[in-house]
Structure formats: C-alpha cells, structure tokens
Amino acid sequence: xxxxxxxxxxxxxxxxLIKLQPYNGSGSLETFLAKFQRRMIYYLQLDPEDxxxxxxISLQGAAGQVLWDAGxxxxxxxxx
Numbered sequence: 001x002x003x004x005x006x007x008x009x010x011x012x013x014x015x016x017l018i019k020l021q022p023y024n025g026s027g028s029l030e031t032f033l034a035k036f037q038r039r040m041i042y043y044l045q046l047d048p049e050d051x052x053x054x055x056x057i058s059l060q061g062a063a064g065q066v067l068w069d070a071g072x073x074x075x076x077x078x079x080x
Contacts, residue, residue: 018043020054025062032058033080052076 020040023032036058041051055076056067066079 020058022058022060023063024060029063048075052079055079 018039020032020035023029036055040046040054044050044054046054052075056070056079059067059079070079
C-alpha cells in the first residue's frame with residue numbers, strides 16, 4: 001500500500017509509490033545518489049529542507065557517519 005507524504009513547500013499531499021533503499025556504504029554511491037537526486041527529489045517534488053531530511057534518513061551505518069559532524073545549517077549539497 002502506498003504511503004502518503006505531505007510536501008511542505010506546495011502544501012500538496014503526495015502518494016509515494018516508490019521507495020529508495022537505504023544506503024549503508026556498500027554498493028555504488030553514485031547509483032544511490034542518482035536514484036536519490038534524479039528520482040526521489042523530482043518525483044516527490046521535495047523542497048531543500050525535505051530533501052535534506054530524506055537524505056539523512058536514507059544514510060545508515062558507515063554512510064550515516066557523515067551526519068555526525070553536520071551542524072544545524074547543513075544542506076544536502078554539504079553532505080553530498
């Protein structure tokens with residue numbers, strides 16, 4: 001069953017029919033980022049803040065360690 005996501009920038013409620021698998025540092029980082037940037041952001045019409053939080057929850061294990069030094073003003077571009 002698709003999940004429902006509210007887009008804060010547009011005020012629209014979207015049905016999420018795709019799901020990005022978490023990235024844990026194994027496998028291709030380039031493939032993960034291509035799926036994240038070209039598919040998830042575009043498909044869900046995410047604003048920069050939502051994009052940042054989706055990226056944060058997608059990074060797990062060793063890949064998530066980059067978040068340890070992320071400050072309150074960190075952006076998606078800073079992490080990538």
